[in-house]
Every structure is written in structure tokens, then in C-alpha cells.
Amino acid sequence: MIPQRVSLITLGAYELPKLRRFYRSLGWEELPVSSDAYAVFRTAGVLLSLYPAAELARDAGIQLPEQPGAYRPVTLAVNVDRREEVDAALQAVRQAGAEVLREPCDAVWGGRIAYFADPERNVWEIAWNPTAVFDERGGMISF
Numbered sequence: 001m002i003p004q005r006v007s008l009i010t011l012g013a014y015e016l017p018k019l020r021r022f023y024r025s026l027g028w029e030e031l032p033v034s035s036d037a038y039a040v041f042r043t044a045g046v047l048l049s050l051y052p053a054a055e056l057a058r059d060a061g062i063q064l065p066e067q068p069g070a071y072r073p074v075t076l077a078v079n080v081d082r083r084e085e086v087d088a089a090l091q092a093v094r095q096a097g098a099e100v101l102r103e104p105c106d107a108v109w110g111g112r113i114a115y116f117a118d119p120e121r122n123v124w125e126i127a128w129n130p131t132a133v134f135d136e137r138g139g140m141i142s143f
Helices: 016-025 053-060 083-095
Strands: 008-013 039-042 047-052 074-079 099-106 112-117 123-128 140-142
Touching: 008 016, 008 053, 008 123, 016 039, 016 047, 047 053, 047 140, 053 099, 053 112, 083 099, 083 112, 083 123
Parallel strands: 008 047, 074 123
Antiparallel strands: 008 074, 039 047, 099 112, 112 123
């Protein structure tokens, strides 16, 4: 079973420092992990992260279009509570008919990830982050 929650929305940034400055100019609060290489902002429901577009596409196992405006690289993430839940959740979405883009693997930042596409090719990440903090409703509030 996969938890019924969206934990993180990641925007693939072509010019991350510029996009980061934009969200900061809106007065949005950043998490301490933010930098010009990766940035995370708190919102009322999920965390919004900015990640280099080419790295996001490579991470998900998809081809990045040559035209920056043709596709906006966005992933939706479901964060699970335990490392082994990544594998179980991917199996559940596979059985539901999802296209597996990347099998579960350990991430360089210490967690575990997998990627899949739903029937209309929306890209989802299943992730376990050992430092994730959730609120009482299961919303991720920090990591």
C-alpha cells in the first residue's frame, strides 16, 4: 500500500539561483538545507523543492527535452516512514499499472528512492528520508 499523501513537489530548475531568488522575494521561508544547488521552501501543505532540471530528469530516468519550455520537469513525491516501504509501495503501484521508471535504490543523500509514471505519464517519486519530520496528518514539514 502507498500512503495517500503528497509530501514534496519538485520543480526542475533551468536557472536554480534565479528561481530561488524569485521564491525568496515572495517572502517564502526556506529550510536550512537550501542553497543555490538545491532549495526547499515551506508551504501550507507540502514542501516545494527546486532541483536542477537535468539532474531531476536523470534521477527519474527520463529524457529532458531540448526545448526548456516544452516540458516543465516536475515530480510529485510520496514520502514513506520506513526504508523498506519504498520497495513495497513501488510494488503496489506496479500492480496498479504504473510504468516503473527507476527501481528502488539507495540515494546519495542517505535515503531510498524509486520513480514511476502514472497512466498519463505524470512522474512520481517514492522516497524515504531518514531525517523527514511529519505533522500529525502525515504532511512533511521538514527534513
